[in-house]
Amino acid sequence: MIPELGNFALILSLCLALVLAIFPMIGSLNHTPGWVALARPAVWGQFVFVAFAFGCLVNAFLVDDFSVLYVAQNGNTRLPDLYKVSAVWGAHEGSLLLWVLILSAWTVAVSLFSRKLPAEMLARVLSVMGMISIGFLSFLLFTSNPFDRVFPVPLEGGDLNPLLQDLGLAIHPPMLYMGYVGMSVAFSFAIAALIGGKLDAAWSRWSRPWTLVAWTFLTIGIALGSWWAYYELGWGGWWFWDPVENASFMPWLAGTALIHSLAVTEKRGAFKRWTVLLALLAFSLSLLGTFLVRSGVLTSVHSFAADPARGLFILMFLCIVIGGSLALYAWRAPGVSSGGAFDMVSRETLLLGNNVLLVVVTAFILLGTLAPLVYDALGWGKISVGFPWFTRMFVTFTPFMVVLMGMGPLARWKHQNPGELARRLSIAFVVSLGAGILTTLPVFYEGSIWAGLAVMLSVWLVTTLFISVRQRLKARNGLSGIWQDIGSRGGRSYYGMVVAHLGVAVFIIGITFVSLFEVEEDIRMSPGEAVELAGYSFQFEGVEPHQGPNYRADRGTIRVFKAGNEVALLNPEKRTYLVQTKPMTEAGIDAGFTRDIYVSLGEGLGGGAWSLRLYYKPFIRWIWLGAILIGFGGLIAATDRRYRMPVRHRVSAAARAGSDRLAAEGKA
Amino acid sequence: MVRHLRYLAPLAIFAVLVAFLYRGLSLDPKLVPSPLVGKPAPAFSLTRLEDAAATITEADLKGKVSLLNIWATWCVSCRAEHEVLVRLAQTGKVDIYGLNYKDDRAQALRWLQQLGNPYVTNAFDADGRVGIDWGVYGAPETFVIDRQGIIRHKHIGPLTDQIVNDEIMPLITQLQATT
Numbered sequence: 001m002i003p004e005l006g007n008f009a010l011i012l013s014l015c016l017a018l019v020l021a022i023f024p025m026i027g028s029l030n031h032t033p034g035w036v037a038l039a040r041p042a043v044w045g046q047f048v049f050v051a052f053a054f055g056c057l058v059n060a061f062l063v064d065d066f067s068v069l070y071v072a073q074n075g076n077t078r079l080p081d082l083y084k085v086s087a088v089w090g091a092h093e094g095s096l097l098l099w100v101l102i103l104s105a106w107t108v109a110v111s112l113f114s115r116k117l118p119a120e121m122l123a124r125v126l127s128v129m130g131m132i133s134i135g136f137l138s139f140l141l142f143t144s145n146p147f148d149r150v151f152p153v154p155l156e157g158g159d160l161n162p163l164l165q166d167l168g169l170a171i172h173p174p175m176l177y178m179g180y181v182g183m184s185v186a187f188s189f190a191i192a193a194l195i196g197g198k199l200d201a202a203w204s205r206w207s208r209p210w211t212l213v214a215w216t217f218l219t220i221g222i223a224l225g226s227w228w229a230y231y232e233l234g235w236g237g238w239w240f241w242d243p244v245e246n247a248s249f250m251p252w253l254a255g256t257a258l259i260h261s262l263a264v265t266e267k268r269g270a271f272k273r274w275t276v277l278l279a280l281l282a283f284s285l286s287l288l289g290t291f292l293v294r295s296g297v298l299t300s301v302h303s304f305a306a307d308p309a310r311g312l313f314i315l316m317f318l319c320i321v322i323g324g325s326l327a328l329y330a331w332r333a334p335g336v337s338s339g340g341a342f343d344m345v346s347r348e349t350l351l352l353g354n355n356v357l358l359v360v361v362t363a364f365i366l367l368g369t370l371a372p373l374v375y376d377a378l379g380w381g382k383i384s385v386g387f388p389w390f391t392r393m394f395v396t397f398t399p400f401m402v403v404l405m406g407m408g409p410l411a412r413w414k415h416q417n418p419g420e421l422a423r424r425l426s427i428a429f430v431v432s433l434g435a436g437i438l439t440t441l442p443v444f445y446e447g448s449i450w451a452g453l454a455v456m457l458s459v460w461l462v463t464t465l466f467i468s469v470r471q472r473l474k475a476r477n478g479l480s481g482i483w484q485d486i487g488s489r490g491g492r493s494y495y496g497m498v499v500a501h502l503g504v505a506v507f508i509i510g511i512t513f514v515s516l517f518e519v520e521e522d523i524r525m526s527p528g529e530a531v532e533l534a535g536y537s538f539q540f541e542g543v544e545p546h547q548g549p550n551y552r553a554d555r556g557t558i559r560v561f562k563a564g565n566e567v568a569l570l571n572p573e574k575r576t577y578l579v580q581t582k583p584m585t586e587a588g589i590d591a592g593f594t595r596d597i598y599v600s601l602g603e604g605l606g607g608g609a610w611s612l613r614l615y616y617k618p619f620i621r622w623i624w625l626g627a628i629l630i631g632f633g634g635l636i637a638a639t640d641r642r643y644r645m646p647v648r649h650r651v652s653a654a655a656r657a658g659s660d661r662l663a664a665e666g667k668a
Numbered sequence: 669m670v671r672h673l674r675y676l677a678p679l680a681i682f683a684v685l686v687a688f689l690y691r692g693l694s695l696d697p698k699l700v701p702s703p704l705v706g707k708p709a710p711a712f713s714l715t716r717l718e719d720a721a722a723t724i725t726e727a728d729l730k731g732k733v734s735l736l737n738i739w740a741t742w743c744v745s746c747r748a749e750h751e752v753l754v755r756l757a758q759t760g761k762v763d764i765y766g767l768n769y770k771d772d773r774a775q776a777l778r779w780l781q782q783l784g785n786p787y788v789t790n791a792f793d794a795d796g797r798v799g800i801d802w803g804v805y806g807a808p809e810t811f812v813i814d815r816q817g818i819i820r821h822k823h824i825g826p827l828t829d830q831i832v833n834d835e836i837m838p839l840i841t842q843l844q845a846t847t
Contacts, residue, residue, distance in 0.1 A: 326679040377691040
């Protein structure tokens, strides 16, 4: 009964999405306040019904209702409750329901926090979000219904993929979807602005906090996925350039370009067409990611069960949403004014340079991701584009980006005297070059040109940021003025930028050092044996059987010593889940600020001996530390004071909305 | 007007992308031709599932066109596929051999008792060693083997009536016709 209610709630929310997509939009075009006023109740109704449906599915998992096919495939009575809930988004249908839930929640958030927007503009934004919602709800109902029943009812469920039975992965998809779907807000604002033909500073100011929040979620979501891959897959990698990872990275890059471009449009009125195109691009890439993951056109460790009918549906949806929005762009963009002019050397130019680099990298990743498909489609044979290609591409472009990143905050808007900029940068240049050369010498590790370059870039970022903060505070009562400055209009935008850019500096050190100086060994060990690796001694004490709630495991014990002192006791496991008898590795990791020690169990070789994989991973934590700083910076910037209008504005806006409603009723 | 054409560029790029994605839908990226197709079946010698004292080798498959089906009781798709195999066996057109993969003997025998036994006989590959030689990704998989013991086709994933009628049977008929 409850699953039928869930199904019915989904149908109702589809009806409300239709109302939302049609009436407020038409109302905003022919200025009918009554139709415009329909937006808010439709938004709320849609959210309530989707949330109810989601609750029904969660319930079906918790009570092990295997008469629901999706639960029978992905649930199990022995699954711990936490994973019963996360199993809801463990496969295609449920994850799509989560996507729709998040979309409807974002729509509610926009209607709640954008009361200061002109009613017609807000109605258009919500209406566009309703259109997107129609697409996903019909996809869910017509091709991927999570409430489909199965008969005869199985006694036991097929269980959640053991890879997904992990806390990191339980929260990774919701975070990522918050990011993907959040990009739909910037998209909807862009479409609404294009329809109205008004791409002004107000439009970019409204979109900015939403974009920042979505981008923060995306950052954290991607970082979580990479962290999970690191400790769960057992081969110590943290990024594989897998098609689905790329699918999340492309919207992130486009989103990064977008938040910078929005800043220029808000402050200087420039780049309007470019900004709006990026807003369309960021969400389009999110949708493309959905297509790639769910249609089976590419092989990936992440892909859901491939189904050509689903693929065709999403492709049609892509054509309507992306094709339609780009057609609207082609129609409206020529009428958009160019906005504030700027010189060759100015902050605008530097930001534009970085924007172009980000888009170029995105294009290369898209090319690399789709290359196997393109080759196959043209009959050129099967190829796979691997790690080295992507890494080389990335390493080629990133240094230029970082150089520009350092210069940007120190340059002036509109016009910058090149000599003056060079003078400001000279100290940073000398310091970072010095640090780079020092690293190249074999003082730490064996010394390497690449490590030198990475340290140089990282120090360049830190020193230029330091100079920028100092300069800013000089004009504001020095260091004591910093708290007041953070609370000021534009203050958090600035400090958010500082934190996020510092995150990039940290991140660069992390990826470079772990790639260059990691030590790895595959080895056979018998109990009592010890082996030296990167100055640590690993002593293997043997493997014991261990019983988990829904798995059996072999648990190894390894003591790690440095200079005779025990620094870590590691218990890597090799698990066999009872239902899906896939062997899973749980690595034993001793995490540290400057290094991780990582051990994973291979195969039992008889007589108590095991094959083991030992890693020494310098600075790997800095990768995620950097990502956290980047995300945190985005969050700080999103809370800038200027996005929170004074209260009286809000009151007058509400009053206006109220009078609109009165007028509407009067008309009726 | 011509100046405005550049705003159509994103749409044009997208159109090309869609063309490729559409084509991609009808291609299967997982369809990597098995290196074993066209080669003699890998050698093996295993005990029979039905009788731990008796053995079966690749030589038993020679002399007629046969199917080798990789299955296990823990494999949900195998259960779905099983009735298709039973129906195929009832036609009597081809001998189906089973390779019971990484399984439990008692459970596997119970399965055959309950769901019907389409197999001439089963090889019992408890540790999956033979599966490795045959390049098994996961159950179910089905190999078509000709009279000379050469693998002619490999199907990954569960068989359906449609696959049997459209792909497997025509191939078997063709192989049976050639001597």
